[in-house]
Amino acid sequence: MKKFALVMLVLVMAFAVTACGSKDDAADPIKIGVQGPISGQWALEGTGFVRAVTMLAEEINADGGINGREIQIIQGDDKGDPKEATLVAQRLVNQGVVAVVGAYNSTATEPASAIYNEAGVLHVTPSSTATGLTEKGYDQFFRTCFLDDRQGLFAAEFMTGTLGAKKIALIHDNTTYAKGLADWTKIYLEELGAEVVFFDAIVPGEREFGPTLTRLKNVNPDAIYFTGYFSEGGLLLKQARDMGITSTFVAGNANNNADFIEIAGIQNAKGAIITTEPIPTDIDYPEARKFIDDYQARYGEMPPSIWTLSAADAFRVVVEAIEKTQSTDKDKLANYLHNTMKDFPGITGPITFDEKGDRLGTVHRAYIVNEKGEFVPYSN
Template identity: 40%
Template structure:
């Protein structure tokens, strides 16, 4: 899907402590672009995210997590004595504003970028950063094209939609026993890519894809869409769009008395879904990377996030936290804030102990061990549900592994 999709245009108004500890307190080599990249002063890391529009809660969560990470680095002595400074930019989940946000961050003299939510906003930003050799570590933008076309300067602490789509198809056809699958998206880069991956995988597993089409985001009534889908008699409907629509779909499906199972992708695990859908969200299942509360290593982060923000962290907070801490780590290890040096060091990362698990990047910049699970709404909260065992053949409890 190209970046200028209807939703992308509409969205204008989607080794932790070691980073500072144990490092020599000497200046880092500058990268020549001035400002925060020089031999003294703060080190500026850019965070592009949707800080306005329907996905603003996700963007604010990402920004808050970046600040928690920076606070920890700085309290531990900084990066070789220099403080990390987070520079924010609102990409509004829009291709146009994504490009503008990238240029704003470069003008602010960031040495690296950690963030992103909507893939459609990241697509035009990547070549802008790339021309200045500024590495971009994505925390939530999952469309495969981002690392495929990133020329080795784009990395991900999250997974890819082709991996998520394959897992969704296995869950629908295996755990749920679905034979007739409907796939609903919203025509954005992320949603269309995940929909295509899920539909293709479902067909490969012998399911019949009885419906695959888009809704118009931003509407208040999806009853006609739901009724049309119901006429195809699906066992499961997999919605790959964003949380604003997911909550409405759940509520209106219940109002219409429709019986098919409604699942969603990882952009539907925001707490807004629970507020919008109310009781209609009970039992809702989504595919996602593990959430902060389900990661034992994230306990201290969750506590720090809540203390700083007075709220629980959102679904992509831990992936942003790991992105910022990892950037601080490699800059400390190399003693450089030059973009090419940071990029080279990121490619050399092996089993970095992130709170989301060990991080190693492949040649393209993707994690070699992306983990997707399913979560289910129970008692008004998203709860870890099922994951594939190590053989990839059986579904086990996502928390216990049994």
């Protein structure tokens, strides 16, 4: 049995060595992996990744490829599951990919990123926002999505700048996401010179916010920013208006749901604002227009979500790095993305990475509830 295991080990290692050995031959196509939940509960998102990346690769190949070499896309379906993700990552590495776009959810991205880091494969996730992912010191890991602190920055700038609010109340619900967003918003608000006059949590599942709002009414804020979920957000807004609180009500992206308006009632929801990633059709960069048109022409439907656009950006960033460095060496690629590339014209806006691989800037937008109870882009 021991002997058998040893033989297997040797075989596996030999295979791995040959796989690595054949990695970079100038005549071969450049292999780029796309990992995501192509089946399972998030199949829509994973399929969006594959479609976006495949379409762009075919466009590039039709124009003669990168530096004269063709791009070959290799798919990996991780079903959003961390166990599957490690298998998929191992398989992609064995097949000799130089870069990978994916995965969708942070739970799947995390184990995969360790494997890619070890194998020296450039790894760009379009959608995994867990803060810890870029805290591991992996120099070849990047993301084209924005973290919650970016939404906090946007909300802080929007409330102090566009709305001109000086006194702001922050309400979260003690979940990791909502508390994190509220904490970041507080930091940025204070940097911008606004005063956080109220900072407290409500309890998810609770329906009576009278006690909290009575206290909030006393400090009379210019704006309220609620970072929790729509089911409480709608109630909070309604009860605030019932109590005669007239402060502008702003809520985070977990309130981007029609039920938010329905629970609050159109009368109360009218004029409420949410900060959120824009829906794909509201992005007005020329690159976005072209991408969405091409996507629609090719697949006969709209990209399912903003993450499809983000996946396209992840792929375009990889291509840009390979093209500019004339190399598939991960150190050169990573160095280019970290230090050289500034304001690359992405589909979701200018792309610049910081030293950790996180994206600078923000994609978030403000939407306001109109008289008919619909979210429409905010304009002055």
